[in-house]
Amino acid sequence: MKKKNSGPDAPAAAGLFGEALPPAPAKKDGLLAFSYSKMSLYEECPLKYKFKYLDKIKEEPKFYFAFGSAIHSALEFLYSVKNPPFPTIEEVCEAFRAEWNSKSYLEKGYRTQAKSDDDYQKGLLMLKAYYEHNRARFAPPFLVEYSTDVEVDGLLVRTISDRIEHLGGGEITIIDYKTGKDVKRQPAQLYMYQKITELDPRLKEKIAETYGTRVSSVRIRELLYYHVPTNKEYTFERADDKEIGSFWERVLGVAENIRGLKFEPTPGDRQCGWCDYKSLCPVFFAGAQPAPQLRLPASDSVEVLVDRYGRLKERMDEIQAQLDEVAADIARSARDGAEYSGSQYTARISKRGKWEFKDRDAVINVLNQFDLYKDALTLTLTGITNVLENPGLPDEARKKLLELAVKKTATDIKVLKKEGLI
Ligand code: SF4
Incomplete structure:
Protein backbone atom coordinates (compact mmCIF):
# COMPACT_ATOMS: atom_id res chain seq x y z
CA MET A 1 0.00 0.00 0.00
CA LYS A 2 1.24 3.48 -0.85
CA LYS A 3 2.68 5.23 2.17
CA LYS A 4 2.02 8.96 2.14
CA ASN A 5 4.75 11.26 3.36
CA SER A 6 3.41 14.71 2.74
CA GLY A 7 3.33 16.06 6.29
CA PRO A 8 5.53 18.81 7.66
CA ASP A 9 8.53 16.50 8.00
CA ALA A 10 8.40 15.28 4.42
CA PRO A 11 11.50 16.18 2.39
CA ALA A 12 10.87 19.13 0.11
CA ALA A 13 11.01 18.71 -3.66
CA ALA A 14 13.84 21.14 -4.28
CA GLY A 15 15.50 21.78 -7.63
CA LEU A 16 18.64 19.77 -8.33
CA PHE A 17 20.92 22.71 -7.69
CA GLY A 18 18.88 23.96 -4.73
CA GLU A 19 17.23 26.70 -6.76
CA ALA A 20 13.55 27.44 -7.41
CA LEU A 21 11.50 24.79 -9.20
CA PRO A 22 10.96 25.19 -12.94
CA PRO A 23 7.64 26.52 -14.19
CA ALA A 24 4.69 24.14 -14.49
CA PRO A 25 4.79 22.03 -17.67
CA ALA A 26 2.40 23.52 -20.16
CA LYS A 27 2.08 23.80 -23.89
CA LYS A 28 2.43 27.29 -25.26
CA ASP A 29 -1.33 27.69 -25.58
CA GLY A 30 -1.68 26.94 -21.85
CA LEU A 31 -2.79 23.33 -22.22
CA LEU A 32 -1.19 20.79 -19.91
CA ALA A 33 0.09 17.74 -21.79
CA PHE A 34 -1.51 14.76 -20.07
CA SER A 35 -1.98 11.01 -20.45
CA TYR A 36 -2.96 7.94 -18.47
CA SER A 37 0.68 7.01 -17.89
CA LYS A 38 1.54 10.52 -16.66
CA MET A 39 -1.36 10.43 -14.25
CA SER A 40 -0.47 7.00 -12.89
CA LEU A 41 3.16 8.03 -12.42
CA TYR A 42 2.10 11.18 -10.56
CA GLU A 43 -0.19 9.14 -8.33
CA GLU A 44 2.64 6.71 -7.65
CA CYS A 45 5.07 9.46 -6.59
CA PRO A 46 4.85 13.14 -7.56
CA LEU A 47 8.62 13.58 -7.27
CA LYS A 48 9.23 10.70 -9.65
CA TYR A 49 6.88 12.46 -12.08
CA LYS A 50 8.91 15.66 -11.73
CA PHE A 51 12.22 13.89 -12.40
CA LYS A 52 10.80 12.24 -15.48
CA TYR A 53 8.60 14.88 -17.07
CA LEU A 54 9.90 18.23 -15.82
CA ASP A 55 13.60 17.54 -15.37
CA LYS A 56 13.43 15.15 -18.31
CA ILE A 57 15.91 12.74 -16.73
CA LYS A 58 15.78 9.48 -18.61
CA GLU A 59 15.00 6.27 -16.77
CA GLU A 60 17.10 3.14 -17.23
CA PRO A 61 15.86 1.03 -20.14
CA LYS A 62 13.59 -1.80 -18.98
CA PHE A 63 13.77 -5.12 -20.81
CA TYR A 64 10.05 -5.80 -20.36
CA PHE A 65 9.20 -2.54 -22.17
CA ALA A 66 11.60 -3.43 -24.99
CA PHE A 67 9.99 -6.87 -25.29
CA GLY A 68 6.44 -5.45 -25.27
CA SER A 69 7.36 -2.81 -27.79
CA ALA A 70 8.85 -5.34 -30.25
CA ILE A 71 5.71 -7.54 -30.01
CA HIS A 72 3.51 -4.46 -30.54
CA SER A 73 5.56 -3.49 -33.61
CA ALA A 74 5.18 -6.93 -35.12
CA LEU A 75 1.39 -6.91 -34.53
CA GLU A 76 1.16 -3.40 -35.95
CA PHE A 77 2.94 -4.67 -39.06
CA LEU A 78 0.55 -7.65 -39.25
CA TYR A 79 -2.57 -5.47 -39.15
CA SER A 80 -1.33 -2.60 -41.30
CA VAL A 81 -3.11 -3.90 -44.36
CA LYS A 82 -6.01 -2.22 -46.07
CA ASN A 83 -6.88 -5.35 -48.05
CA PRO A 84 -5.92 -9.02 -47.69
CA PRO A 85 -3.69 -10.92 -48.08
CA PHE A 86 -2.16 -10.45 -44.67
CA PRO A 87 1.61 -10.78 -44.22
CA THR A 88 2.90 -14.31 -43.73
CA ILE A 89 4.12 -15.42 -40.31
CA GLU A 90 7.69 -15.27 -41.68
CA GLU A 91 7.19 -11.61 -42.56
CA VAL A 92 5.73 -10.90 -39.10
CA CYS A 93 8.74 -12.58 -37.47
CA GLU A 94 11.04 -10.54 -39.69
CA ALA A 95 9.32 -7.32 -38.49
CA PHE A 96 9.89 -8.50 -34.91
CA ARG A 97 13.53 -9.30 -35.65
CA ALA A 98 14.14 -5.90 -37.24
CA GLU A 99 12.74 -4.10 -34.20
CA TRP A 100 14.63 -6.41 -31.81
CA ASN A 101 17.96 -5.84 -33.53
CA SER A 102 17.58 -2.08 -33.69
CA LYS A 103 19.03 -1.92 -30.15
CA SER A 104 21.77 -3.79 -28.32
CA TYR A 105 20.84 -6.00 -25.35
CA LEU A 106 22.08 -3.27 -22.98
CA GLU A 107 20.02 -0.60 -24.72
CA LYS A 108 16.99 -2.86 -24.32
CA GLY A 109 17.71 -3.16 -20.59
CA TYR A 110 18.98 -6.76 -20.45
CA ARG A 111 21.97 -7.61 -18.29
CA THR A 112 23.24 -10.34 -20.58
CA GLN A 113 23.10 -11.19 -24.25
CA ALA A 114 21.86 -14.68 -23.31
CA LYS A 115 18.75 -13.34 -21.55
CA SER A 116 18.03 -11.10 -24.51
CA ASP A 117 18.40 -14.06 -26.90
CA ASP A 118 16.02 -16.13 -24.73
CA ASP A 119 13.37 -13.44 -24.91
CA TYR A 120 13.86 -13.10 -28.66
CA GLN A 121 13.07 -16.81 -29.08
CA LYS A 122 10.13 -16.46 -26.69
CA GLY A 123 8.82 -13.54 -28.77
CA LEU A 124 8.98 -15.58 -32.00
CA LEU A 125 7.06 -18.45 -30.40
CA MET A 126 4.49 -16.03 -29.03
CA LEU A 127 3.91 -14.45 -32.44
CA LYS A 128 3.61 -17.84 -34.14
CA ALA A 129 1.03 -18.96 -31.57
CA TYR A 130 -0.86 -15.66 -31.99
CA TYR A 131 -0.87 -16.06 -35.77
CA GLU A 132 -2.21 -19.61 -35.62
CA HIS A 133 -4.83 -18.72 -33.03
CA ASN A 134 -6.17 -15.74 -34.98
CA ARG A 135 -5.52 -16.38 -38.67
CA ALA A 136 -9.04 -17.61 -39.37
CA ARG A 137 -10.48 -14.25 -38.34
CA PHE A 138 -7.88 -11.87 -39.82
CA ALA A 139 -9.73 -8.88 -41.26
CA PRO A 140 -8.49 -5.39 -42.09
CA PRO A 141 -8.89 -3.38 -38.90
CA PHE A 142 -10.45 0.06 -38.60
CA LEU A 143 -7.33 1.66 -37.01
CA VAL A 144 -3.93 0.41 -35.81
CA GLU A 145 -1.65 2.23 -33.34
CA TYR A 146 -4.02 5.16 -33.37
CA SER A 147 -2.57 8.14 -31.50
CA THR A 148 -4.66 11.18 -30.75
CA ASP A 149 -4.44 14.37 -28.68
CA VAL A 150 -7.73 15.73 -27.44
CA GLU A 151 -8.24 19.12 -25.78
CA VAL A 152 -10.50 19.02 -22.77
CA ASP A 153 -10.74 21.17 -19.62
CA GLY A 154 -7.35 22.83 -20.18
CA LEU A 155 -5.63 19.51 -20.84
CA LEU A 156 -4.20 18.06 -24.01
CA VAL A 157 -4.76 14.37 -23.40
CA ARG A 158 -2.95 11.79 -25.48
CA THR A 159 -4.19 8.25 -25.94
CA ILE A 160 -2.61 5.57 -28.12
CA SER A 161 -4.83 2.61 -29.04
CA ASP A 162 -3.21 -0.59 -30.27
CA ARG A 163 -6.18 -1.42 -32.47
CA ILE A 164 -9.72 -0.09 -32.91
CA GLU A 165 -12.54 -2.01 -34.57
CA HIS A 166 -15.68 -0.29 -35.83
CA LEU A 167 -18.79 -2.32 -35.08
CA GLY A 168 -21.13 -0.07 -37.09
CA GLY A 169 -23.15 3.06 -36.31
CA GLY A 170 -20.20 4.74 -34.54
CA GLU A 171 -19.77 1.93 -31.99
CA ILE A 172 -16.21 0.80 -31.47
CA THR A 173 -14.09 -1.72 -29.58
CA ILE A 174 -10.59 -0.81 -28.46
CA ILE A 175 -8.06 -3.63 -28.30
CA ASP A 176 -5.07 -3.27 -26.01
CA TYR A 177 -2.29 -5.87 -26.26
CA LYS A 178 -0.76 -6.98 -22.99
CA THR A 179 2.55 -8.84 -22.96
CA GLY A 180 3.32 -9.07 -19.23
CA LYS A 181 2.89 -12.10 -16.97
CA ASP A 182 -0.76 -11.46 -16.25
CA VAL A 183 -3.55 -9.05 -17.06
CA LYS A 184 -4.76 -6.72 -14.37
CA ARG A 185 -7.86 -4.67 -14.91
CA GLN A 186 -6.79 -1.02 -14.88
CA PRO A 187 -10.01 0.95 -14.41
CA ALA A 188 -8.26 4.31 -14.81
CA GLN A 189 -6.90 3.28 -18.21
CA LEU A 190 -10.35 2.08 -19.30
CA TYR A 191 -11.98 5.32 -18.18
CA MET A 192 -9.34 7.41 -19.92
CA TYR A 193 -9.85 5.56 -23.21
CA GLN A 194 -13.60 5.95 -22.97
CA LYS A 195 -13.60 9.63 -22.04
CA ILE A 196 -11.04 10.71 -24.63
CA THR A 197 -12.07 8.45 -27.49
CA GLU A 198 -15.68 9.59 -27.31
CA LEU A 199 -14.58 13.24 -27.37
CA ASP A 200 -12.16 12.78 -30.28
CA PRO A 201 -13.59 14.58 -33.35
CA ARG A 202 -11.13 12.86 -35.71
CA LEU A 203 -12.70 9.45 -35.15
CA LYS A 204 -15.96 10.45 -36.83
CA GLU A 205 -13.97 11.65 -39.84
CA LYS A 206 -11.97 8.42 -39.91
CA ILE A 207 -15.21 6.39 -39.92
CA ALA A 208 -16.53 8.48 -42.81
CA GLU A 209 -13.23 8.09 -44.73
CA THR A 210 -12.99 4.34 -44.16
CA TYR A 211 -16.62 3.21 -44.44
CA GLY A 212 -18.25 6.08 -46.32
CA THR A 213 -20.87 6.57 -43.59
CA ARG A 214 -21.34 9.59 -41.38
CA VAL A 215 -22.02 9.05 -37.69
CA SER A 216 -23.23 11.67 -35.23
CA SER A 217 -21.15 10.33 -32.35
CA VAL A 218 -18.62 7.67 -31.43
CA ARG A 219 -19.34 5.34 -28.55
CA ILE A 220 -17.18 2.64 -26.99
CA ARG A 221 -19.06 -0.61 -26.65
CA GLU A 222 -16.28 -2.48 -24.90
CA LEU A 223 -12.59 -2.53 -24.24
CA LEU A 224 -10.62 -5.69 -24.78
CA TYR A 225 -7.32 -6.63 -23.22
CA TYR A 226 -5.62 -9.24 -25.40
CA HIS A 227 -3.02 -11.20 -23.44
CA VAL A 228 -0.57 -12.23 -26.16
CA PRO A 229 1.44 -14.81 -24.12
CA THR A 230 -1.71 -16.91 -23.50
CA ASN A 231 -3.99 -15.77 -26.35
CA LYS A 232 -6.70 -14.98 -23.82
CA GLU A 233 -9.12 -12.11 -24.17
CA TYR A 234 -10.53 -10.05 -21.29
CA THR A 235 -13.48 -7.87 -22.18
CA PHE A 236 -14.67 -4.89 -20.15
CA GLU A 237 -17.98 -3.13 -20.58
CA ARG A 238 -18.15 0.64 -21.00
CA ALA A 239 -18.21 2.56 -17.73
CA ASP A 240 -21.33 4.45 -16.63
CA ASP A 241 -21.49 8.26 -16.44
CA LYS A 242 -21.02 8.29 -12.67
CA GLU A 243 -17.77 6.31 -12.87
CA ILE A 244 -16.45 8.52 -15.66
CA GLY A 245 -17.50 11.67 -13.71
CA SER A 246 -15.62 10.73 -10.57
CA PHE A 247 -12.62 9.55 -12.59
CA TRP A 248 -12.51 12.89 -14.35
CA GLU A 249 -12.56 14.75 -11.01
CA ARG A 250 -9.51 12.72 -10.10
CA VAL A 251 -7.77 13.65 -13.37
CA LEU A 252 -8.45 17.36 -12.79
CA GLY A 253 -7.14 17.05 -9.22
CA VAL A 254 -3.85 15.55 -10.46
CA ALA A 255 -3.58 18.24 -13.16
CA GLU A 256 -4.15 20.98 -10.59
CA ASN A 257 -1.39 19.57 -8.38
CA ILE A 258 1.01 19.45 -11.32
CA ARG A 259 0.19 23.04 -12.24
CA GLY A 260 0.66 23.98 -8.58
CA LEU A 261 4.14 22.33 -8.64
CA LYS A 262 3.23 19.93 -5.86
CA PHE A 263 5.98 17.34 -6.10
CA GLU A 264 6.47 15.95 -2.62
CA PRO A 265 7.85 12.42 -2.67
CA THR A 266 5.54 9.62 -1.51
CA PRO A 267 7.97 6.83 -0.66
CA GLY A 268 6.87 3.23 -0.38
CA ASP A 269 8.31 -0.22 -0.98
CA ARG A 270 6.62 -0.72 -4.32
CA GLN A 271 7.34 2.60 -6.01
CA CYS A 272 10.83 3.13 -4.55
CA GLY A 273 11.89 -0.45 -5.25
CA TRP A 274 11.69 0.16 -9.01
CA CYS A 275 12.61 3.84 -8.99
CA ASP A 276 15.63 4.90 -11.03
CA TYR A 277 15.81 8.26 -9.30
CA LYS A 278 16.85 7.07 -5.83
CA SER A 279 20.27 8.69 -6.14
CA LEU A 280 18.55 12.04 -6.74
CA CYS A 281 15.75 11.63 -4.20
CA PRO A 282 16.01 13.49 -0.88
CA VAL A 283 14.20 10.61 0.84
CA PHE A 284 17.23 8.43 0.14
CA PHE A 285 20.25 10.70 0.06
CA ALA A 286 19.42 13.38 2.63
CA GLY A 287 19.42 11.04 5.61
CA ALA A 288 15.65 10.97 5.78
CA GLN A 289 15.66 7.46 7.17
CA PRO A 290 14.21 7.41 10.67
CA ALA A 291 16.87 8.43 13.21
CA PRO A 292 17.57 6.04 16.07
CA GLN A 293 15.97 7.02 19.34
CA LEU A 294 18.36 8.90 21.62
CA ARG A 295 18.53 7.98 25.27
CA LEU A 296 18.63 11.22 27.24
CA PRO A 297 20.22 11.52 30.64
CA ALA A 298 17.49 11.91 33.24
CA SER A 299 18.65 15.41 34.19
CA ASP A 300 18.65 16.85 30.64
CA SER A 301 15.21 17.46 29.21
CA VAL A 302 14.89 18.03 25.46
CA GLU A 303 14.27 21.76 26.18
CA VAL A 304 17.63 22.05 27.97
CA LEU A 305 19.41 20.24 25.14
CA VAL A 306 17.72 22.47 22.55
CA ASP A 307 19.17 25.56 24.25
CA ARG A 308 22.61 24.02 24.48
CA TYR A 309 22.45 22.98 20.83
CA GLY A 310 21.37 26.49 19.78
CA ARG A 311 24.24 28.16 21.67
CA LEU A 312 26.83 25.77 20.24
CA LYS A 313 25.45 26.26 16.75
CA GLU A 314 25.66 30.04 17.07
CA ARG A 315 29.28 29.84 18.18
CA MET A 316 30.08 27.41 15.39
CA ASP A 317 28.55 29.73 12.77
CA GLU A 318 30.62 32.66 14.07
CA ILE A 319 33.80 30.60 14.01
CA GLN A 320 33.00 29.26 10.53
CA ALA A 321 32.57 32.82 9.20
CA GLN A 322 35.98 33.81 10.63
CA LEU A 323 37.57 30.65 9.28
CA ASP A 324 36.23 31.38 5.76
CA GLU A 325 37.55 34.93 5.90
CA VAL A 326 41.08 33.89 6.98
CA ALA A 327 41.14 31.04 4.44
CA ALA A 328 40.21 33.51 1.65
CA ASP A 329 43.10 35.80 2.74
CA ILE A 330 45.55 32.88 2.72
CA ALA A 331 44.28 31.75 -0.69
CA ARG A 332 44.88 35.21 -2.14
CA SER A 333 48.51 35.46 -0.95
CA ALA A 334 49.85 31.89 -0.72
S1 SF4 B 1 12.83 6.96 -4.60
FE1 SF4 B 1 10.71 6.73 -3.93
S2 SF4 B 1 10.17 8.69 -3.01
FE2 SF4 B 1 12.04 9.02 -4.22
S3 SF4 B 1 11.32 9.71 -6.22
FE3 SF4 B 1 11.54 7.50 -6.34
S4 SF4 B 1 9.53 6.69 -5.82
FE4 SF4 B 1 9.57 8.81 -5.15
Missing part, protein backbone atom coordinates in the same frame (compact mmCIF):
# COMPACT_ATOMS: atom_id res chain seq x y z
CA ARG A 335 51.50 29.98 -3.58
CA ASP A 336 50.39 26.55 -4.76
CA GLY A 337 52.53 23.77 -3.26
CA ALA A 338 54.26 26.06 -0.73
CA GLU A 339 54.52 25.44 3.00
CA TYR A 340 54.29 28.29 5.51
CA SER A 341 55.24 28.20 9.15
CA GLY A 342 53.83 30.37 11.97
CA SER A 343 54.91 30.21 15.63
CA GLN A 344 52.53 27.33 16.49
CA TYR A 345 51.33 25.90 13.16
CA THR A 346 52.53 25.06 9.69
CA ALA A 347 50.27 24.98 6.64
CA ARG A 348 50.69 23.27 3.28
CA ILE A 349 48.85 24.96 0.44
CA SER A 350 47.51 23.25 -2.65
CA LYS A 351 45.45 24.92 -5.32
CA ARG A 352 43.29 23.23 -7.91
CA GLY A 353 40.81 24.24 -10.54
CA LYS A 354 37.13 23.69 -9.87
CA TRP A 355 34.07 24.09 -12.02
CA GLU A 356 30.90 25.98 -11.39
CA PHE A 357 27.71 25.60 -13.38
CA LYS A 358 24.96 28.18 -13.31
CA ASP A 359 22.39 27.00 -15.84
CA ARG A 360 20.81 23.87 -14.38
CA ASP A 361 18.45 23.12 -17.28
CA ALA A 362 21.21 23.45 -19.85
CA VAL A 363 23.45 21.02 -17.89
CA ILE A 364 20.62 18.48 -17.58
CA ASN A 365 19.97 18.80 -21.32
CA VAL A 366 23.58 17.99 -22.14
CA LEU A 367 23.65 15.04 -19.71
CA ASN A 368 20.44 13.67 -21.20
CA GLN A 369 21.59 14.25 -24.75
CA PHE A 370 24.67 12.09 -24.18
CA ASP A 371 22.96 9.71 -21.74
CA LEU A 372 25.34 10.74 -18.96
CA TYR A 373 23.09 11.62 -16.07
CA LYS A 374 23.62 8.24 -14.42
CA ASP A 375 27.40 8.82 -14.49
CA ALA A 376 26.83 12.02 -12.50
CA LEU A 377 25.10 9.90 -9.82
CA THR A 378 23.68 12.76 -7.76
CA LEU A 379 23.77 15.70 -10.15
CA THR A 380 25.71 17.67 -7.57
CA LEU A 381 28.66 19.78 -8.56
CA THR A 382 31.01 16.89 -7.70
CA GLY A 383 28.95 14.50 -9.81
CA ILE A 384 28.99 16.77 -12.86
CA THR A 385 32.71 17.51 -12.39
CA ASN A 386 33.43 13.77 -12.31
CA VAL A 387 31.61 13.42 -15.63
CA LEU A 388 33.55 16.33 -17.08
CA GLU A 389 36.88 14.96 -15.95
CA ASN A 390 36.23 11.41 -17.14
CA PRO A 391 38.76 10.73 -19.95
CA GLY A 392 36.14 8.62 -21.76
CA LEU A 393 33.72 11.54 -22.12
CA PRO A 394 32.86 12.17 -25.80
CA ASP A 395 34.54 15.37 -27.11
CA GLU A 396 31.22 16.89 -28.15
CA ALA A 397 29.75 16.39 -24.65
CA ARG A 398 32.87 17.84 -23.02
CA LYS A 399 32.72 20.87 -25.33
CA LYS A 400 29.04 21.51 -24.48
CA LEU A 401 29.58 21.11 -20.72
CA LEU A 402 32.62 23.41 -20.82
CA GLU A 403 30.53 26.08 -22.52
CA LEU A 404 28.30 26.05 -19.42
CA ALA A 405 31.10 25.95 -16.86
CA VAL A 406 33.12 28.66 -15.15
CA LYS A 407 36.58 27.69 -13.93
CA LYS A 408 37.45 28.86 -10.41
CA THR A 409 40.37 28.11 -8.12
CA ALA A 410 39.87 26.16 -4.89
CA THR A 411 42.54 26.28 -2.20
CA ASP A 412 43.14 23.46 0.28
CA ILE A 413 44.96 24.37 3.47
CA LYS A 414 46.37 21.47 5.48
CA VAL A 415 47.33 22.71 8.94
CA LEU A 416 49.70 20.96 11.29
CA LYS A 417 50.22 21.94 14.89
CA LYS A 418 53.92 22.00 15.49
CA GLU A 419 53.65 19.16 17.96
CA GLY A 420 50.97 17.21 16.07
CA LEU A 421 48.17 17.22 13.47
CA ILE A 422 44.93 18.96 14.24
